[in-house]
Amino acid sequence: MKYxxxxxxxSGDLHGANLMKALKAKNxxxxxxxxxxxxxxxxxxxxxxxxxxxxxxxxxxVVTNLNSIFKNLALCKTDILFWKPDVxxxxxxxxxxxxxxxxxxxxxxxxxxxxxxxxxxxxxxxxIKIKRIVDHLFCILPFEVxxxxxxxxxxxxxxxxxxxxxxxxxxxxxFILENPAITHKKIIALLPGSRKQEISRLLPIMMxxxxxxxxxxxxxxxxxxxxxxxxxxxxxxxxxxxxxxxTYDLLHVADAAIVASGTATLExxxxxxxxxxxxxxHPISITIARMVVKxxxxxxxxxxxxxxxxxxxxxxDCSVKNITDEINLLVNNKDYRATMxxxxxxxxxxxxxxxxxxxxxGLILKYIKEKKLKQSIETIT
Numbered sequence: 382m383k384y385x386x387x388x389x390x391x392s393g394d395l396h397g398a399n400l401m402k403a404l405k406a407k408n409x410x411x412x413x414x415x416x417x418x419x420x421x422x423x424x425x426x427x428x429x430x431x432x433x434x435x436x437x438x439x440x441x442x443v444v445t446n447l448n449s450i451f452k453n454l455a456l457c458k459t460d461i462l463f464w465k466p467d468v469x470x471x472x473x474x475x476x477x478x479x480x481x482x483x484x485x486x487x488x489x490x491x492x493x494x495x496x497x498x499x500x501x502x503x504x505x506x507x508x509i510k511i512k513r514i515v516d517h518l519f520c521i522l523p524f525e526v527x528x529x530x531x532x533x534x535x536x537x538x539x540x541x542x543x544x545x546x547x548x549x550x551x552x553x554x555x556f557i558l559e560n561p562a563i564t565h566k567k568i569i570a571l572l573p574g575s576r577k578q579e580i581s582r583l584l585p586i587m588m589x590x591x592x593x594x595x596x597x598x599x600x601x602x603x604x605x606x607x608x609x610x611x612x613x614x615x616x617x618x619x620x621x622x623x624x625x626x627x628t629y630d631l632l633h634v635a636d637a638a639i640v641a642s643g644t645a646t647l648e649x650x651x652x653x654x655x656x657x658x659x660x661x662x663h664p665i666s667i668t669i670a671r672m673v674v675k676x677x678x679x680x681x682x683x684x685x686x687x688x689x690x691x692x693x694x695x696x697x698d699c700s701v702k703n704i705t706d707e708i709n710l711l712v713n714n715k716d717y718r719a720t721m722x723x724x725x726x727x728x729x730x731x732x733x734x735x736x737x738x739x740x741x742x743g744l745i746l747k748y749i750k751e752k753k754l755k756q757s758i759e760t761i762t
Contacts, residue, residue, distance in 0.1 A: 394418030
């Protein structure tokens with residue numbers, strides 16, 4: 382079978398790699414061609430476009446990079462027509478992938494959308510288009526099934542793929558030894574995101590806040606699409622280690638974390654690390670988002686729990702003082718810390734058990750076979 386997978390950011394690269402591994406287990410002759418990152422590349426196949434050339438977040442950021450986005454879309458469409466895959470697997474990244482889903486549908490390619498677009502957050506009428514252009518939708522959040530049912534759309538709930546990644550994680554017992562810049566102090570992990578816009582806005586504030594905690598060592602989880610020099614430009618003379626391809630190992634030894642809103646907030650929670658969630662976007666992008674987004678929280682932890690479990694410091698609230706105050710509570714207030722960890726236990730129960738990648742792989746194979754059978758019957762008749 383030939384699988385064309387499209388991921389556009391770091392979390393999609395992680396989920397795509399795990400899905401590829403599961404597909405190979407069920408279909409050893411699987412061939413892959415993809416838009417993705419280093420994790421997907423490690424699973425084999427042909428990388429067409431790297432995520433470092435694709436991840437643009439926010440209304441203004443997207444508008445200012447439209448030329449690059451249109452070129453990537455054109456490349457993707459041309460490449461799909463050239464390779465003629467058995468299925469196009471779209472992994473999150475809805476602004477880009479919904480356009481590819483429509484193209485795949487028009488050209489009679491089976492398409493499966495893995496990780497539902499967040500249509501429940503804003504402009505819910507987009508479900509009408511999704512019903513028309515997406516052949517099969519795989520959801521990873523429990524409440525999404527009922528949401529789509531309310532619009533008359535049947536979806537497959539596969540569980541959350543992060544549980545697979547965390548279940549596969551084996552802590553590196555030599556992590557500290559292999560990173561001599563990390564000292565004996567307690568560690569606070571800094572996860573400033575995987576996009577330039579996030580890092581450039583959040584990391585300088587994180588650095589300033591770190592000066593308030595001389596008894597702790599702050600360590601940055603570096604995204605694989607950047608190098609050490611890129612991070613160092615935001616340090617303002619502060620000596621801070623950066624570790625690459627070892628985010629889970631860093632969280633494993635961390636006492637607390639400051640995390641950019643996104644998939645990483647859920648990862649930190651599932652790894653039992655008390656955290657403060659931060660985010661800063663372009664002022665116009667944030668203003669537009671606040672007008673159209675209809676959800677109470679932005680972090681996945683709070684959304685899944687439907688309550689404030691982790692503090693969200695967004696835009697003007699994302700200040701050195703507020704971050705300092707929150708970290709103080711996380712590392713010094715035993716009751717505050719214990720309450721967050723207790724809520725994490727409830728989150729674990731809600732999330733369920735691993736197996737999303739294997740279940741999704743099985744469904745993709747099933748739908749490919751169903752389409753091939755249908756085409757064979759149509760040819761005979």
